[in-house]
Amino acid sequence: MQFSFMTEPQLGGTYHDLSRAARLTEQAGLVSFARADHYYWAAGPKPTTDAFTSFGGLARELGKTRLAILVTPITFRHPAVISKSAATLDEMTDGRFDLGVGTGWMEAEHRAFGIPFPSWKERFARLEEALQYIRASFSGQTFEGNYYRTDAEALPQPRQVRVMVGGSGPDRTPRLAGTYAESTTTLPSHHQIWRRRSTRCARRQQPQDATLPRSRCR
Amino acid sequence: MSVMGPAVLAGTASVFAKLMAEAARFRNVTVEALTERWRTAGVPMGTPEQAAPAFAAYEQAGVSKYYLQWLDLTDHRGIDELMAAVSSLV
Secondary structure, eight states: OEEEEEEOGGGSOOHHHHHHHHHHHHHHTOSEEEEOOOSOOTTOOOOOOOHHHHHHHHHHHOSSOEEEEEEEETTTSOHHHHHHHHHHHHHHTTSOEEEEEEOOOOHHHHHHHTOOOOOHHHHHHHHHHHHHHHHHHHHTOOEEOSSOEEOOOOSSOOSOOEEEEEOOOSSHHHHHHHHHOSEEEEOGGGHHHHHHSOOOOTTOOOOTTOOSOGGGGO | OEEEEEOEEOSSHHHHHHHHHHHHHHHTSOHHHHHHHHHHHTOOEESHHHHHHHHHHHHHTTOOEEEEEEOOTTOHHHHHHHHHHHTTTO
16 A cells, blocks of 8 residues: 555645645655645635645655645646646656646635636536546647647657546546546545446556556456 | 545554544544544544554555545644654555
């Protein structure tokens, strides 16, 4: 079993609090240091930091621990920005960055900052397209979707950004993870449900963390 | 598959009790209610020895990584206690 330290900076904390926790994580020998990507919490605003920017700092402070954003809502940033930020962190960490993406869920946060918050159905559609966009961007491919498109040759291509899809839903999220990502994450009470789900994996590859057995990719 | 769940692990029972009290205060619930909620959800907690069977069960179910979720970044003492306990699991 590998262990990662997961932090929730939107509940309050400076960059220096984050840095202290990250350095302790490395000293303790955990495999990765993770943080959420929120600007606000429904219980009330607290001083907090931006996920990608703060990881730019931590990339220079840590030498062996992976960094993981768990997860970035695709409502916050265009996939071009997510891809470029991830590729930059990949370079800065020598391939130790894990990119988690999700639909976004906290409506109050979006409302407070004036960030558009589409319907649940549209957010899932956008998440799938964002994953396709990110995959295309990481491999020099083009992508045409209903919401996003790219024919840019985004360079440099990352060495090893591991894409992760997070969520607690038993159907769509595991399918998206099996199709477009290397790993998934869920809540303690949901993992058995996910295990039982049959997930169709378009990539027909064994995810790196054996989340979705190859037999489920047929 | 990875799982992300609350982390209240401590080297001793007395430190664990302090961390649980702080976790409950931060979530605005009683220690008893939080303990019951986490026990039902299968959250590993206690000393590393007490939590080890729960982690082993996750591993058997195909979970390869556990994200130990900590809410209060400003609680330096609590993070120190957690890291001291977790380092014995690594």
